Amino acid sequence: MKSFNNDWPLVSIVSVNWNQEQLTREMLDSLSHVTYPNLEVILVDNGSTKGDASRLKAEFPHIRFLRLEENTGFAGGNNAGFRMANGKYVLLLNNDTLVDPHFLxxxxxxxxxxPWVGVVSPKIYFVDHQNTVQYAGTSEIHPITSRGQKYGYRQRDGEQYAKSGVTGLANGACMLVRKRIIDTLGGLPEIYFLYYEEHDFTVQLQRHGYVAYYQADASIWHRGSSSTGRGSTLKAYFYHRNRLLFVRRNQRGMQYLLALAYLFGIAYPKAFLSYALSRQWAHIRAMASALGWHLSRADIRPINRMFVPTR
Structure with a gap:
């Protein structure tokens, strides 16, 4: 698959596998049909305990394979792959995706x-509803809720999602980034482990003067929550923990206080009530553990917001 075509810059595709051998196989098979002429594929096995990811290396001999002895999380696994990347651009691609041959x-x-665009994400559809949009760009992250509005989410695709442009957030399922930005920022923030990494990464990128971009002419399909499972306690733990972590790392002053008031006055009580009404006691324990984690992390401070041009 790797080709040295001087007309197109080298793209390093990095994907992380954790106990998902068959899904990863399907993703790699879809990549084998990609028409972009100059790319390398780096597969990181993130300490899998099920299956044998080394079989994928035998089945797809063109890929570069790295096995980590323990699960270092979404950010840690991708960062290990980033360090191996030789490309001018690096594509972070979830292993539970399927790609259009011409998406790159x-x-x-x-x-x-x-040169102002630092990261690009394509239009993303649901795998099981192939014309239903999962991502068509977002609004900016709201400083109080720490969330952005997802455009087109669960809507049938249409002309309203056919326009490319600057967007609030890249999508962590598939984002093409300038390698020098990854080097400048130090990769994805590993403190998150799982969820909210791309939010933080996009914000830091924007503070360096770049923008995120939604490219409507590129498309992939994504399952979502394949490693953790939809509605799992693991997902609940990291979602609640990292939403507050994002606030602590990225808000200051009055916005910080308002964001805390929103989380503890509205968002967390609402989640607690929802779990209680549906008798999801394990989810309540997961949320309590998530918030308890912060009690032992007084060292977390807001990231320096100074603008540092890197282009």
């Missing part, structure tokens, strides 16, 4: 044509 060219063109 429009994304690369965006970065080649506009």
């Amino acid at each position: 060219q429009p994304m690369v063109n965006t970065l080649e044509c506009d």
Whole structure:
């Protein structure tokens, strides 16, 4: 699959597998049909305890394979792959995705044509409802709720989602990033382990003067929550923990106080009530553990917001 075509910059595709051998196999098979002429594929096995991911290396001999002895989380696994990347651009691609053969060219063109764009994400559909949108860009992250509105989420695709443009957040299932930005920021913030990493990464990228971009002419399909499971206690733990972590790392002053008031006055009580009404006691314990984690992390401070041009 790797080709040295001087007309197109090298793209390093990094994907992380954790106990998902068959899904990863399907993703790699879809990548084998990609028409972009100059790429390398790096597969990181993140301490899997099920299956034998080394079989994938035998089945797809063109990939570069790295096995980690323990699960270092979404950020840690991807960062290990980033360190192996030789490309001008690095594509973070979830292992539970399927790609259109032509998805890369429009994304690369965006970065080649506009030096202000730091990260590009494609239009993303649900695998099980192939014309239903999962991602078509977002609003900016709201400083109080720490969330952005997802455009097109669970809507049938249409002309309203066919326009490319600057967006609030990249999507962690598939995002093409300039390698020098990864080097400048130090990769994804590993303190999150799982969830909210791309939020934090996009915000730091924007503080360095770049923008995130939604490329409607590129498309992939994504299952979502394949490693953790939909509605799992693991997902609940990291979601609640990391939402507050994002606030602590990225808000200051009055916005910080308002964000805390929103989380503890509205968001967390609402989640607690929802879990209680549905008798999801394990989820309540997970949320309590998530918030308890913060009691032992007084060292977390807001990230320096100073603008440092890197282009």
